[in-house]
Amino acid sequence: MKDQVIFHIDVNSAFLSWTAVHKLKLGDEEDIRNIPSVIGGDEESRRGVVLAKSNMAKSFGIITGESLFVARKKCPGLKVFSSSFKIYNYYSEKMMELIQGYSPMFQQYSIDECFLDVTNDLKTTPMELASEIKNAIYETLGFTVNIGISTNKLLAKMASEFDKPNKVNTLYPEEIETKMWPLPVGELFMVGKSANERFNKMYIKTIGDLAHHDVNILTENFKSYGRMIWQYANGIDDSKVSVEASQIKVISNSTTLEKDIIKQGEANIVLLSLAENVATRLRKANKFAGTVSVIIRSSSFKDYSHQKRLSNKTTSTQEIYEISKALFKETWKREPIRLLGIQLSSLSDEGDRQLSLFEDKKKGTIDKTIDSIREKYGDKAIVRSIFIDKKK
DNA sequence: TCTGGGGTCCTAGGACCC
DNA sequence: TCTGGGGTCCTAGGACCC
Numbered sequence: 001m002k003d004q005v006i007f008h009i010d011v012n013s014a015f016l017s018w019t020a021v022h023k024l025k026l027g028d029e030e031d032i033r034n035i036p037s038v039i040g041g042d043e044e045s046r047r048g049v050v051l052a053k054s055n056m057a058k059s060f061g062i063i064t065g066e067s068l069f070v071a072r073k074k075c076p077g078l079k080v081f082s083s084s085f086k087i088y089n090y091y092s093e094k095m096m097e098l099i100q101g102y103s104p105m106f107q108q109y110s111i112d113e114c115f116l117d118v119t120n121d122l123k124t125t126p127m128e129l130a131s132e133i134k135n136a137i138y139e140t141l142g143f144t145v146n147i148g149i150s151t152n153k154l155l156a157k158m159a160s161e162f163d164k165p166n167k168v169n170t171l172y173p174e175e176i177e178t179k180m181w182p183l184p185v186g187e188l189f190m191v192g193k194s195a196n197e198r199f200n201k202m203y204i205k206t207i208g209d210l211a212h213h214d215v216n217i218l219t220e221n222f223k224s225y226g227r228m229i230w231q232y233a234n235g236i237d238d239s240k241v242s243v244e245a246s247q248i249k250v251i252s253n254s255t256t257l258e259k260d261i262i263k264q265g266e267a268n269i270v271l272l273s274l275a276e277n278v279a280t281r282l283r284k285a286n287k288f289a290g291t292v293s294v295i296i297r298s299s300s301f302k303d304y305s306h307q308k309r310l311s312n313k314t315t316s317t318q319e320i321y322e323i324s325k326a327l328f329k330e331t332w333k334r335e336p337i338r339l340l341g342i343q344l345s346s347l348s349d350e351g352d353r354q355l356s357l358f359e360d361k362k363k364g365t366i367d368k369t370i371d372s373i374r375e376k377y378g379d380k381a382i383v384r385s386i387f388i389d390k391k392k
Numbered sequence: 393t394c395t396g397g398g399g400t401c402c403t404a405g406g407a408c409c410c
Numbered sequence: 411t412c413t414g415g416g417g418t419c420c421t422a423g424g425a426c427c428c
Contacts, residue, residue: 014428043393046393046394046395046396047397048393048394048396049394049395051396065396066395067394067395068393068394069393069394070394070395072393083396109427109428110428111428113428189426190425190426191426192425192426193426194424194425194426223402224401224402224403225401225425225426246400248399249399249401250398251398251399252398252399253397253398254397255397256396256397291420291421293422301395303424304423305421305422305423306421306422307421307422309420309421339397
């Protein structure tokens with residue numbers, strides 16, 4: 001059997017690049033990719049973290065996920081731009097469409113990454129095809145990508161991390177020893193902070209160290225993760241580029257509050273708005289929820305959650321709200337709250353539940369009516385009276 | 393003026409059943 | 411008085427990804 005040829009395509013500093021392209025299109029002179037800049041959340045509402053960084057910002061040691069407060073300390077002249085998912089979704093869709101023109105064997109992995117199996121689409125070398133795709137994206141959309149090439153998804157993904165931006169890199173099995181094994185173990189896909197620390201304590205410093213470690217010892221210590229990560233370190237990954245869209249398993253919405261909440265009544269208003277959000281998305285996905293969870297983050301950054309399995313699966317905003325309220329009441333430790341969230345899980349296609357005669361049917365109709373009015377006239381077309389009072 | 397939001401997957405431990 | 415044991419379902423929490 002011939003080897004697969006897999007591409008992993010990854011937008012360089014996606015949110016920042018897309019913002020830059022958008023601003024240039026609007027007539028801005030400055031390209032924010034060429035200055036120390038980041039995309040950051042809104043600090044006023046306590047969402048001030050780095051979501052993406054320019055190369056110059058990176059050279060100051062700024063990392064994604066850290067607070068803007070710290071980022072500014074590292075780079076006093078740092079320019080911060082706000083995020084807009086509308087813009088990101090637009091460029092993401094355009095790019096994914098373009099890439100699918102090169103092969104039907106396409107899998108979107110995130111808003112800015114995808115895999116492409118081009119095994120049966122090669123008229124030139126893989127390197128030439130990848131360069132062609134990379135250049136086509138730049139010429140038609142105005143931003144750069146990295147493309148990693150190999151014989152499986154894991155190696156292609158690792159390859160796309162090498163030597164950014166605007167590069168095509170290979171990581172074929174015969175190159176693992178020279179290109180991947182010398183890297184710090186923390187750079188291997190799926191090795192995060194916690195595993196990295198544990199590996200370092202075991203004197204596993206590089207990906208090569210991990211690859212040469214006794215897999216039985218790793219399995220004893222790390223269970224199924226141990227075997228998986230050992231396989232990754234050795235470049236082993238059997239997963240296929242999956243063409244079918246994966247079924248959504250969880251729908252969640254959470255929000256960091258502008259100010260800590262200390263009253264149940266205030267929490268209820270937030271819960272209602274979260275319930276509206278998740279329930280609307282649930283109905284749009286044609287799913288029923290079997291479990292409702294409430295997540296609380298205290299002002300001291302402790303997270304805790306509480307969930308309930310429903311005997312009858314639901315799509316009702318009101319029902320999800322009522323359950324969330326009850327869960328919150330049972331869970332809340334009466335300390336100031338920084339974040340509230342609702343998560344729907346155990347999703348299924350059919351609500352294998354008996355409608356309790358009139359009530360549920362009626363509620364279902366109201367929800368659907370509101371959904372369709374909002375679909376037509378916008379989210380602001382129908383607003384609960386409780387939210388109107390709270391509007392600034 | 394520290395610390396987003398939306399996901400997936402895994403595990404430990406308890407409840408419950410036979 | 412010395413605590414079975416296996417299977418399944420459920421909850422809470424945590425690690426990891428972008």
